[in-house]
Amino acid sequence: MVKLKPFLEWLPRIWRARSAPVRRKLRTRLLVTLIPTSLIVLALMGYATYWASSEFISLALERNSRIHAVTTAYAVEALLERCKRNLLFAARNPMNAEGAAAYLKDLRELEGLEFAEFGFMPLREGEPVVFVSREGESRRLAQEEVDGIRPGPALLYEHVRELKAGEVWLSEFGEVETPYPSAENPRERVSRVALRMVTPYVGPAGELGGYAYLSLNVQVIRNVLSLYESSNSPVFAFPRNPKFQRYTFFFDVDGWALFQSESELDDDSPLRTLNIRKTLSGTLGRPGLPEAFRPSERNENYWRTVEDVRKGHKDIVRPLKRMDSSSPYSEHFLAYAPVRLGLAPGQDAAVIGGIAYEDRSVLVDLAGYRHIDVMLIISAISVLVLVLAIALVARGTTLGLQELAYAVKNLTEKGEWEEVRLVETGYEAEMLKDSINSMIRTLQAQFEEIKSKDLKIESVTLKEPVELSMGPAASTLDESFPELVGAGPFMKQMKRDIVKASQVEVDVLIEGETGTGKQLAAEAVHRLSSRSGKPFISINCGELDENLLLDSLFGHVKGAFTDGKGDRRGAFLQADGGTLFLDEIQSASLKVQQALLRALSLRKIKPLGSDQDVDVNVRLITATNVDLKALIGAGKFREDLYYRLKVITITTPSLREQRQNIPLLAMHFLKEGEHMAGRTGLALSRGALKALISYDWPGNIRELKHVIITAAVMSEGRVIQSEQLGINGKARNEDEGQDESADSFARENGEGFENSMPAKYDNAQNDGGLPLDLNSRQVIACEYVRAHGSISSKDLLGLLDGGISKRTASYDLQDLVNRGLLTRVGQGPATRYVRPANNGRS
Numbered sequence: 001m002v003k004l005k006p007f008l009e010w011l012p013r014i015w016r017a018r019s020a021p022v023r024r025k026l027r028t029r030l031l032v033t034l035i036p037t038s039l040i041v042l043a044l045m046g047y048a049t050y051w052a053s054s055e056f057i058s059l060a061l062e063r064n065s066r067i068h069a070v071t072t073a074y075a076v077e078a079l080l081e082r083c084k085r086n087l088l089f090a091a092r093n094p095m096n097a098e099g100a101a102a103y104l105k106d107l108r109e110l111e112g113l114e115f116a117e118f119g120f121m122p123l124r125e126g127e128p129v130v131f132v133s134r135e136g137e138s139r140r141l142a143q144e145e146v147d148g149i150r151p152g153p154a155l156l157y158e159h160v161r162e163l164k165a166g167e168v169w170l171s172e173f174g175e176v177e178t179p180y181p182s183a184e185n186p187r188e189r190v191s192r193v194a195l196r197m198v199t200p201y202v203g204p205a206g207e208l209g210g211y212a213y214l215s216l217n218v219q220v221i222r223n224v225l226s227l228y229e230s231s232n233s234p235v236f237a238f239p240r241n242p243k244f245q246r247y248t249f250f251f252d253v254d255g256w257a258l259f260q261s262e263s264e265l266d267d268d269s270p271l272r273t274l275n276i277r278k279t280l281s282g283t284l285g286r287p288g289l290p291e292a293f294r295p296s297e298r299n300e301n302y303w304r305t306v307e308d309v310r311k312g313h314k315d316i317v318r319p320l321k322r323m324d325s326s327s328p329y330s331e332h333f334l335a336y337a338p339v340r341l342g343l344a345p346g347q348d349a350a351v352i353g354g355i356a357y358e359d360r361s362v363l364v365d366l367a368g369y370r371h372i373d374v375m376l377i378i379s380a381i382s383v384l385v386l387v388l389a390i391a392l393v394a395r396g397t398t399l400g401l402q403e404l405a406y407a408v409k410n411l412t413e414k415g416e417w418e419e420v421r422l423v424e425t426g427y428e429a430e431m432l433k434d435s436i437n438s439m440i441r442t443l444q445a446q447f448e449e450i451k452s453k454d455l456k457i458e459s460v461t462l463k464e465p466v467e468l469s470m471g472p473a474a475s476t477l478d479e480s481f482p483e484l485v486g487a488g489p490f491m492k493q494m495k496r497d498i499v500k501a502s503q504v505e506v507d508v509l510i511e512g513e514t515g516t517g518k519q520l521a522a523e524a525v526h527r528l529s530s531r532s533g534k535p536f537i538s539i540n541c542g543e544l545d546e547n548l549l550l551d552s553l554f555g556h557v558k559g560a561f562t563d564g565k566g567d568r569r570g571a572f573l574q575a576d577g578g579t580l581f582l583d584e585i586q587s588a589s590l591k592v593q594q595a596l597l598r599a600l601s602l603r604k605i606k607p608l609g610s611d612q613d614v615d616v617n618v619r620l621i622t623a624t625n626v627d628l629k630a631l632i633g634a635g636k637f638r639e640d641l642y643y644r645l646k647v648i649t650i651t652t653p654s655l656r657e658q659r660q661n662i663p664l665l666a667m668h669f670l671k672e673g674e675h676m677a678g679r680t681g682l683a684l685s686r687g688a689l690k691a692l693i694s695y696d697w698p699g700n701i702r703e704l705k706h707v708i709i710t711a712a713v714m715s716e717g718r719v720i721q722s723e724q725l726g727i728n729g730k731a732r733n734e735d736e737g738q739d740e741s742a743d744s745f746a747r748e749n750g751e752g753f754e755n756s757m758p759a760k761y762d763n764a765q766n767d768g769g770l771p772l773d774l775n776s777r778q779v780i781a782c783e784y785v786r787a788h789g790s791i792s793s794k795d796l797l798g799l800l801d802g803g804i805s806k807r808t809a810s811y812d813l814q815d816l817v818n819r820g821l822l823t824r825v826g827q828g829p830a831t832r833y834v835r836p837a838n839n840g841r842s
Contacts, residue, residue, distance in 0.1 A: 004466065020369070029478045031132075031561050034139055036072070037381055038379075038382050042378060042382065046375040056797075062335075065316055065334075065335035065357055065359045066314070067235070068235075068357045068359075069248075069314065069356065069357040071235050071340065072336035072355045072356070073339050073355040074337075075228060076355065077339055078202075079221065081342075082113065083115075084168050084343075086214075087198055087393070088167060089216050091211075091212040093353045096129065096163075100118065100120070100131060100139065101131065102797045104133065104138050108133075111220060114246070115216060115217075116130045116132065116133060116176060116215040116283065117149070117153075118133070118138075120211070120673075121154065121157070121210050121211055122154070123208065124159075124209075128143065129151070130146045132179070132180055132191060134180060137626060138144045139178060139181070139717060142590075144179065146424060148178075148189075149177070149178050149179070151174075155210065159171075159198060163199065163200050164200065165202045165595050166199075166345050167199065167200070168197050168199045169198045169346070170196070170197055170343060170350075171196035172252070173196060173258055174194070174287075175191060175192070175193055176191070176192055190643065193218050193219075193271060193288070194216060194217055195215070195291060195366070197214050198211055198212070198352055199213075205477060206243065206279065208636070211228070214619075214796055218258070218259065218271060218478065220260075221250065222250070222259045222261070222271060223264075223267045225260070226261045226267070227265065229246065229261045246359045247357065248259050248355060248356065248357045248358075249351055249355075249357055250354070251353060252352070252353045253351060253354075255294055255306045257292065257295070258273070258291075259271035260272060260273055260275055260276065263313065270291070272291050273291050273293040274820070275358070276358075277293050280296070280299045282296045294461070297721060301317045301334065304317070305336045305356060306354070308336065309336060309337075309354035309373065312340070312349060312475055312621055312662065312772055313338070315335075316335040316336070316675060321582045330356065331356070332360055332532050334359075335359070336350045336357070336359070336434075338676050339354060345481040347528060387813070400454045403422050406431045406559070407420045407421070420440075421436055462687030462690070464719075465683035465685055465767065466663075466684055466688075476650070479513070479530065480495070480499070484520060484521065485661070485664060485665055485668045486658060486664055487660075487817070488611060488660050490651065490657050490658050491661065493651075494521065497648070498528065500527040501529075502524045502525050502528035505619060506648055507600065507620045507644065507647050507727075508522075508619075508649075509623070509645045509650070510522060510623040510651075510652060511625075512623075512651060512652030512654070513654045514699065514702070515699045515700035515701055515702055515703055516655070516700045517656055517701055518652050519538065519623070520651055521650055522538070522621045523581075525579070526619075534579070535575050535579075536575070537571045538583065539553070539580070539583070540584055541583065541585055541586075542583070546591055549592055550608065551570070552571055553605075554595065554608065555567070555570025555573060555607040556570075557607050557608070567607075568607075571620055572599065572605050572715070573605070573614065573616065577618075578618070580618045581621045581623070582620065583622075584623070584625070585623065585628075586624045586628060590638065593638045593641050597641045597644060599616070602834050603615065603616060604616065619751065647726070655704060656696060660811075662693050662704070663689060663692075665701065666689065666692055670682055670683075672683065672705075672708075672709060673713060674708040674712060676712070676713060677712050679712070681718055682718060683718060683719050684719070685719050685720060687721060688711075688720050688722040688724070690722065691727060695727045738828070771821075774816075777796070777812050778815070779794070780800070781799075782816070782822075785822065786835075790806065790825070790833060790834040791833050792807075793809040793810045793831075796809040796812065796813065816833065817833065820836065823836045824838075
């Protein structure tokens with residue numbers, strides 16, 4: 001057939017030769033004049049707007065940082081104030097163990113507060129009441145356990161002897177170690193960084209009876225910082241980009257940074273100061289606080305922050321110097337606010353520390369990048385508008401030819417002959433269109449004529465007889481297996497399994513679909529075994545009911561039943577010393593299965609009506625066309641019998657799995673059909689062979705034999721046509737079946753009935769480093785692997801220009817794997833074939 005592509009590639013060159021010079025001259029002049037001028041104006045406008053927007057964004061970031069620091073400091077103050085109020089409330093009520101336990105439970109349930117320590121230390125009489133808490137559980141400590149608290153609560157007395165009722169003393173942040181006995185570990189101790197509050201306990205008569213105190217785990221304060229950093233913050237307004245670091249830390253009035261905010265999910269994580277230590281230099285650790293960090297004096301911005309907090313001021317440092325920040329971005333803020341707590345009525349609240357919020361923001365830089373992006377988009381849009389205007393100016397002279405070029409290009413992409421139709425045309429475009437359409441109409445008429453001739457040739461070809469000479473495939477009918485016709489990996493595997501089974505004296509299970517030759521496989525096992533000189537008895541279990549099958553297998557003695565007028569030996573005794581083949585074993589009832597299991601276990605049988613066991617020497621071969629495991633799951637087949645039968649398993653392949661053997665089998669059965677019909681010289685047409693390979697063969701080889709012999713007997717002519725086979729040839733893709741049939745039969749016979757391969761396929765030469773029996777496609781595959789390291793079925797199709805089906809390519813490569821020349825890697829579409837590690841030949 002005439003190729004369309006070369007002509008269609010020639011047409012655009014005609015159009016470019018006629019129109020390109022005028023179009024290029026007009027558009028180049030307009031582009032060089034208008035586009036650079038527009039870009040310069042846009043750049044100046046962009047710089048001015050960027051400067052203004054960056055200033056206002058920085059101001060917004062500064063205000064946001066101030067708000068975050070103040071609200072976090074207020075939240076910490078509120079927490080400390082709640083602890084103080086709860087302590088003062090407890091000191092106004094009788095201090096006893098029951099009351100304190102109930103009070104702590106109410107605080108935990110109603111306010112969610114849990115104190116590391118809570119207790120009352122009497123001055124004179126009575127035992128101290130001290131509770132320690134952890135993970136929602138409180139325990140009261142005995143006197144000797146109270147003495148084990150470090151630092152001991154008795155040391156707090158010196159801080160409260162001068163306090164009046166309603167006043168509170170607040171300790172520094174420090175480590176508190178308390179016993180926390182449990183049933184598993186009565187000596188367990190817990191160490192926490194805590195903040196202690198102490199207040200006097202005044203009795204009903206106004207006398208000082210002791211003091212009440214509590215310890216607040218500093219992790220609770222840290223978790224407030226973490227909460228206000230998270231999306232669950234009470235003042236959360238909009239999400240922040242988690243890629244860029246922002247964190248809050250707490251520092252005391254001496255300048256020690258004690259802890260920083262963490263992820264809200266890490267509420268039990270230890271206190272850390274990693275982020276500030278990455279930025280500043282200084283001293284790490286103080287007694288009881290190993291993670292505390294005190295920056296050196298040269299960090300001026302930090303110490304200015306500490307000094308302002310001591311005075312009760314809140315402010316922001318903007319922007320930080322490079323020596324005070326590891327941020328690579330232009331804007332970097334440190335906002336701070338004091339944390340206060342009123343310790344006595346009527347007095348000003350004391351500053352106990354400060355909250356610092358560091359925002360390593362990139363919003364200004366990102367805004368600049370986004371601004372640049374916007375300007376680029378505006379520039380691109382402007383350029384597009386200009387180009388559109390230029391296109392409109394040139395429209396009158398170029399549009400018709402452009403449309404013609406696009407129409408020709410579409411013809412090239414489609415590869416189909418269709419007349420060109422134009423909407424916008426000009427005089428030149430119309431002339432070219434009419435000339436092209438005239439040429440297309442002429443070619444269409446020629447193509448139709450060629451197509452009609454091709455169909456006639458194909459029809460005649462399909463009715464011609466196909467040459468199915470044995471050729472090299474005669475080796476497939478090896479002397480060991482004259483009854484098994486065919487080759488290929490499945491047949492080779494079955495023959496290997498038969499040889500292995502024949503060499504040992506064990507029972508065999510043959511699995512396969514109906515019509516796949518299970519009887520022939522059983523006979524081959526017997527013939528090749530040491531029992532070949534003894535009887536081979538075959539029984540189909542599906543043809544007999546339970547009683548008849550039992551009688552057929554085990555026999556009976558005279559008088560065993562009404563009609564039992566003589567002895568019957570049964571199949572086991574008939575096959576003594578030889579082989580007993582039971583087909584369709586799945587049809588045997590459970591009673592028969594029980595009897596078979598006993599016979600196999602003891603190698604003894606008991607004929608019906610006899611009281612004596614009879615020794616038997618029988619090899620049992622069974623066959624089934626169903627999944628016995630499924631029957632076991634349904635309770636229809638004994639599992640113990642299944643494993644008795646399945647010592648060696650032989651699988652007979654279905655005809656669908658060995659379509660390459662269909663031509664060989666068809667020739668074999670055609671010879672039988674000639675003999676039965678008393679005829680000679682019969683042949684299959686190409687169309688008939690194509691139909692045989694395309695059919696799905698639910699009845700397998702038995703059905704194929706029936707179809708061929710029936711056609712041989714019933715056909716009136718010498719050549720059997722496809723319509724005389726009486727099968728549905730559309731059970732499988734016909735093109736795929738034809739390609740695979742030709743290829744597979746050529747592989748087995750050294751020749752094929754069609755040759756559709758490209759020239760480079762046929763001319764491939766074996767350089768002597770490969771087995772001589774490889775076909776030319778496999779030689780190409782091996783050479784490709786040598787050059788590129790691996791190959792896939794898609795690669796092989798590309799090398800052969802699609803001259804074979806994908807299934808055929810996969811078969812060739814799998815055959816190379818079976819020969820040990822290639823190794824398969826991966827699964828599905830990602831499957832590739834590479835050289836084995838110990839084989840450098842392929």
